[in-house]
Amino acid sequence: MEKVVVNNYGSFDVTFVKAKGSTMWDINKKKYIDFIAGIGVNCLGHNYKPLVKAIAKQAKKQIHISNYFFSDVGICYSLDLLEQTGFDRAFFGNSGAEANEAAIKLARKYGFLNGGAKRNTIVTLESSFHGRTLATLTATGQDKFHPDCFAPYPVGFKTIKANDFESLKGAFDDTTAALFMECIQGEGGVNVIDKEWAQAAAKAARDAGAIVMCDEVQTGIGRTGTFLASDALEINPEVVTLAKGIAGGIPMGACLFRGKAKDVFVAGDHQSTFAGNPLACSAAEIVLAVVNNEDFLKDVVNKGDYIRNIIKSWDLPIVKDVKGKGLMIGTQIVDTIKPFDIEVKCLEEGLCTTTAGKDVVRFLPPLTISYDEIDEGLKIYKKVLESFCK
Known part of the structure; x- marks a missing residue:
């Protein structure tokens, strides 16, 4: 091969x-x-028979349409997902990296609208992993993912140590757009984020005028025993990203927004050709119905x-x-x-x-x-x- x-x-x-x-x-x-x-x-x-059946049924009806239009299954799935998670808006993509790119772009725009050009820093955690694009690689808090051959990397990211209260001192200021964290660091070593620390970090970020974003590409959709891992941390992030298990094997990602983040994106800010097509949404609807139990x-x-x-x-x-x-x-x-x-x-x-x-x-x-x-x-x-x- x-x-x-x-x-x-x-x-x-x-x-x-x-x-x-x-x-x-x-x-x-x-x-x-x-x-x-x-x-x-x-x-x-x-x-999984219900998933296979739903995919086959949808393939006979319609696999893909342009996002200039809506699909019936896409509308139904969006409403169900938002009801389950408590978010207000959804952007769909095709992967975790794409979902995280959407979150990064939204954080940058939020910072610009709420502090000007200087509020552009996104704080992530050491040992984190957020994807393989240049921006998500830079957000990743592991040096092994930053080889010189891919330089220069985007600016505007800094890392702090997870579960370390000292790391929160001075971590956030009027240049911070967002705190972006995994609830359990998967690729970094299955490192569980302490609930008390996560709440302190979220408070520190918000006190500085930033929003809180959770990368739940791996931890979401029931993986850790709650539908979202951030639910167990009780930090109510303004942004959550999902992918991996969201559609049971069909490529799909999602970026969910609420509160201060829900109205940041407007037409033209971020788009994707294949995102949220009827086939993916039909599969995701089955996953949601099974896991939301x-x-x-x-x-x-x-x-x-x-x-x-x-x-x-x-x-x-x-x-x-x-x-x-x-x-x-x-x-x-x-x-x-x-x-x-x-x-x-x-x-x-x-x-x-x-x-x-x-x-x-x-x-x-x-x-x-x-x-x-x-x-x-x-x-x-x-x-x-x-x-x-x-």
Whole structure:
């Protein structure tokens, strides 16, 4: 494949041909348990019948129209999503990076309208990750994503240390347009943001005249056990970005606005050709209907606790910590072992995992994963971890 597709992903030599639930099969009919769900995308698992049916039905009616017009399914989905989240306006895109670009542009315009050209700084967190475009890379608080080959980077971003109250002193002033943060840092290492700190940071930002924005590309749509992770932090952000699981596998992103942010964008400020098309919205409507359920979200919490508690019970010397919330799970590994090596070995044994930060093996299984699939995957995971203890 490298002869025809640029291998920016460092892809493994595995070709999948079919999947069901949280189980996949490759071209050689080898079975795998899926603990990453396309990196948090396939939130309802593979081949989820209501989702497949809705996509097929919509494809027969209408796949795409210009955003100069409205679609019936787009209007219905927008109203349902806003009602569920408590936001006033939505902008749709095709990915998390696009949703975050929209948030960045809105923050810059908000700052300009409420302080002039000097209010243009966006404060993000160390170890954060916000996307692969130049602006979202710059917003990302990890030096490894800022190689010289992509310079110069956009200006107007600064980072502070998460969960550190000292970092809030002097962090915000009349040049600050927004605080932009993940509620749990996914790629950065499954780092949970402390509720008390998040509330203090949000207050400090707002006291300085800035708005609060949450990147929920990975944590949103029930991933952490509440529909939005920011709901649990109780910081009421003016802007939230969504993607990954929002449409169960169809490319889609969203940027939601309320309060001071709801009327900032006007016609022509930000647009996207494919964004929010009928096919994507039909898929997203199914996801919303399934995830927007108290029992379903409790099940996400219970499954996540089940996985974390089992890994902790193994008491293996290579495991330093088990982190996360809901079905966003990280196993912190001792410095002498590379998480990537564990990922490779898991794949060889039939378990799909991924990594985060410098020392974490990360799980983002489908929210619909069964306990039988969890047990089968954990059996493989324990075997792999034990092999590194020898």
